[in-house]
Amino acid sequence: MSKFDAKLRLEREEPFAKRRRLGLTKCNLCSSDNAVTHSHDSRFWFGDGDIVFRVQDSLFKVHRSRxxxxxxxxxxxxxPQPPQVDNIDGCPLVVMAGDTAKDWSTVFRWMYDPAGFATQAGVFDVLAGTLRIATKYDMPALRESAIQGLQFRWPSSPALMTHNAFSNAAEAISLARECDVPSIRPAAFYALSIQRWSHDAEGGSALLRLSPDDARHLICGQQLLNSFHLQIVINPLVSETENGRTCDHCASYVAEYWRRKFTPDVSSPHSCWMVKVLADMILNNCDLSDLGVQICTPCQSYHRALVYERLTVLVKEIPVIFR
Ligand SMILES: [Zn+2]
Structure with a gap:
């Protein structure tokens, strides 16, 4: 059994982060006689560790080699270390100012138990905490791992965005600015721009986490997207680049189809998700058979060209609008 397995067993037998109020008595785990309150993270208190980290009121005894x-x-x-350094349990003490014990606990888990870390890697708070630590202390592998987790929710192409992008979108925008991860911003902004606050249990309070500059970005981008949406609804069959047009027989049916597809569903937690509507049309092979009338081949081709043209414009412009 490895040392880490032994620690995990200990964790099941004892409550995690067993709090020990010392007062003036010695702590029987680390022999500290400091008149302070502290706790040990039992998962990361190794008997043969050679350095102790103090983060907030938590102590971690780990291996320097990690x-x-x-x-x-x-x-x-x-x-060179100064001759007089604080030490706990025979190990030098490093105090990590400005960090949280929760974030460091996650980082130590990544160091000692990557598989266990991976099971938590979809949780926003875990990703945000590890990204902050990895950026501050220059841990390239951990930073890359956290960024990959964030990009899964906020992919660089808006066409790949899923419902996972909606929760924590405002926090992701602020985090991206704080830790310099510009690739997740467009999808996070896009998700935020189509979210309906009346459907949100928090009533839009997440928006208060945005910086004034990001709030301005959001409103400007939202206005541009609304204008794009309005153009489709008013003139569904007008193309910016295609020279063709629909024939008199098909025009009203195809126009009606586009208007129906781009009418927001009032019961949905988001307004018109144009990228998804267009991507779904392509997945459905731009099929118009549910119109109930025969659409001629040239009009079907024109319709298909419009779908690709509009999706291409959005996928290209959304990162520009929001970056
Ligand atoms: Zn036609």
Missing amino acids: LRCSTVLWDMFEL
Whole structure:
């Protein structure tokens, strides 16, 4: 059984992060006699660890060798250490100011138990916490892993966006700015721009997390998209690039089809998700058979060209609008 397996067994036997109020008594786990309140994360308190991290009021005794993944920390350990350093349980103490114990606990899990970390990797708070730590302490592999998790929810192409993009979209925009991950911003902005706040249990309070500059971006982008949507509804068969047109027989049927597809569903938690409507049309092979009338072949071709033209414009313009 590995040391980590033994720790996991310990975790099942004892409550996680067992809080020990020391007062002036010694802590029987780390022998600290500091008159402070602290807790040990039992998953990351290794008997043969050689460095102790203090993050908020949590202590972690881990192996220095695991910290090679961080150039900032590793470089720090390479520097000559002052003769008088605080130590706990015979190990030097490093105090991580400005971080949260929860985030570091997740990072240690990634270091010691990548498979366990992967099971949590879809949770926004986990991704955000690890990205902040990975960016601050220059951990390229962890940063890449967190970015991949975020890109799964907010892909660089709006055509790949799914319902997963709606929750935490505002937080993702702020996180992307804070940690310099511009690739997730367009999809997060797009999701936010079509979200209906009257359907949201928080009533749009997530918007308050946006910086004034991002709020301005959101409103400007929303107006441009509304204008694009309005053009389709008013003139469904007018193309920006195609020279052809629909014949007199088919025009009203095809126009009606487009208007129906682009009429927002009032019961939906989002307004017209134009990219999805167009992508679904393509998935359905731009089929017009549900109109109940025969559409001539040239008009079917023109309709197909309109679908591809509009999707191409949106996929190209949304990152420009919101970046
Ligand atoms: Zn026709």
